[in-house]
Amino acid sequence: MTEQEGTAQGGTPRADDRAAPSGTAPYPAGYRSHASVYREKRTEQSGDHVFCSGTAAGAAPLIGHLPQLVTDPWTFLTSxxxxxxxxxxxxxxxxxxxVCDPGLLHQVLVDDRTFDKGGPLFDKAREVLGDGLPACPHARHRRLRRLVQPAFHPGRMPGYARLMSEQIAHVMDHWRDDQPVDALAVAHEIATGIATSTMFSTQLDAVTMAETRRCVQIAMAGIYRRLLTPGLLERLPTPANRSYDRARAQLHRTVDRIVDRAGNGRGGYEDLLTILIDAGSAGPDGLTRREMTDQVVSFFVSGITSVASALAWALHLVTEQREIAEGLYAEADAVVGGRVAAYEDLPRLDLTRRFLTETVRLYPPGWIFTRRVSSDTRLAGRLLPAGSVLAYSPYVLHRRPDLFPRPERFDPGRWLPDRATAVPQHAYVPFGAGPRKCIGEAFTLTQATLALASITSRWKLSSAGGHAVRPALRATLVPRRLHLRLHRRH
Structure with missing residues (x-):
């Protein structure tokens, strides 16, 4: 098997010098002529770059761009x-x-005081996550990050990985040859099992596990729906609103019950909850009970959704990219050999790692984020008063043809050492950047790598759907109706 190679470009071009896009990115006519496209053009010099601001066309009276964001946000955003x-x-x-430029986005992400966590997405996310680390404002972030950082120390990863491998094996042991599966459900089952085993000293029973997976999926669908819903409609007793409220309440009840009965880590192994309990006893600056619960809910939900998204899309791409998949199977045979992948295998799973890196480029779990401006500032020549809302999308940046040649093409070869250096700086941001970069990045990628290597070591995958796979409208990018079939290899 040989991966298809392409030509990478380096650097972020000046806005006035961009070439017309290639590939399938739906840029509108007039891209070459900024005089015709930028109706409210403003520019700002920053180092060697000139940044431009403009206004999207196609807004309808009263509702603006809401129809595009409801029906097909990905096509609209990539334009x-x-x-x-x-x-x-x-x-x-x-x-x-x-924010559509990687250099400009970097300015935003490194200045988390001016561009604070907030805006519609995080305002809605806090309904589920509370003031957990992923959603808390700048004023609370530094203290909370210092208290929870020990849970994600690299030295803990081998212990976490052992539990990850056990949970992956537990799920796969129930599979049978020629079995059809819902890939997203399988990915959620693996991710939920790993989250509970690494976070809690006690396992959840099967019924609670299934209910928890369902609640997480309902909550993530509800966050995006409520992001686009007028506040008054959120309070109506519609079936969707009642389901969302029940799911959110159930998640918090489950976590509260676990925290209440938490004890010491098992066998000398400290789970994440034990570490947070220790942080709660760290004097007057320690975590309060409410803060502890918010951290657990945040890590639990974020960990499940990000891993499930990456793994489900990777399984889909295994069935779509057959030539590259043959290399993946060969690597699994050589490194894993029919067993479950372990922490010690990670350095040799090079193609598996690049396969996931490219998967997350095309399908970043967190595909849109918002920030709120805390004080009057200028960005790209535009004055942004305090309270203004910014948004950025890794999905958009990762599919710009001037940053990633032939962006719609799945190409793990982009991440070979001699080609990865050509990826423009700050262009690849699936886990953010700056002080608020995802604390669980290594944790997430380790789970996904071990799971993908274990699955391809034992099972060959084929499509069982017969229809195009598209993303679902949720706060996390996940595939809708992704049905696969398992074929035993070992």
Missing amino acids: LPAYGDLVTVRIGPSRLHM
């Missing part, structure tokens, strides 16, 4: 870089400013 590096989008009477 925005043609309008500028900072593009104004209307959602009803509100406006948000979409």
Whole structure:
């Protein structure tokens, strides 16, 4: 098997010098002529770059760009870089400013005081996550990160990985030859098992595990739906609103019950909850009970959704990219050999790692994020008053043809050492950057790598759907109706 190679480009071009896009990214006509595209053009010099701001076309009276964001947000969002590096989008009477350039985004992400966690997405996410580390404002972040950082120390990864491998084996042991499976459900089952085993000293029973997976999926679907819903409609007793409220309450009841009965880590192994309990006893600056619960819910939900997304899309791509998949199977045979992958195998799973890196480029679990401006500031020549809302999308950046040649093409070879250096700086941001970069990045990628290597070591996958696989409208990017069939290899 040989991976297809392409030509990578380096550097982020000046906005006025961009070439017309190639591939399938739906940029509008007029991309070459900024005079015709930037109706409200403003520029700002930053180092060697000139950043431009503009306004997206196609806003409808009263509702703005809401129809595009409801029906097919990914096509709409990937059209925005043609309008500028900072593009104004209307959602009803509100406006948000979409950051479409990696250099400009880096300015935003490293200045988390000015560009604070907030805006519609995180305001809704806090309904589920509370003030956990992923969603808390700048004023609380540094203290909380210091207290929970020990749980993600690299020295703990071998212990976590052992539990990850056990959970992967537990799920696969129930599979049978020629079995059809829902790939997202399988990925959620693996991710939920890993989350419970690494976070809690006690396992959840099978019924609670299944209910928890369901609650997480309902909550993530509800966050995105409520992101686009007027506040008044959120309070109506519709079936969707009642289901969301029940799922959110059930998640917190489950976590509260676990925290209440938490004891010491098993066999000298400290799970994440034990570490947080220790942080709660760290004097007057330690975690309060509410903060502890919020951290557990945040890590639990974020860990499940990010791993499930990456793994489900990777399984889909195994069935779609047959030539590359043959190399994946060969690597699993050589390194894992029919058993379950272990922490010690990770350095030799090179193609598996690059396969996942490219999967997350095309399908980043967190595909859109918002920030709120805390004080008047200028960005890309535009004055942003305090309270303004910014948004950015790894999905958009990862599919820009001037940053990633032939962006719609799945190409793990992009991440070979001699080609990865050509990826423009700050262009690959599936886990964010700056002070708020995801604390669980290594934790997530370790789970996904072990799971993908274990599955391809024992099972060959084929499609069982017969229809195009598209993303579901959720706060996390997941495939809708992804049905696969398992064929035993070992």
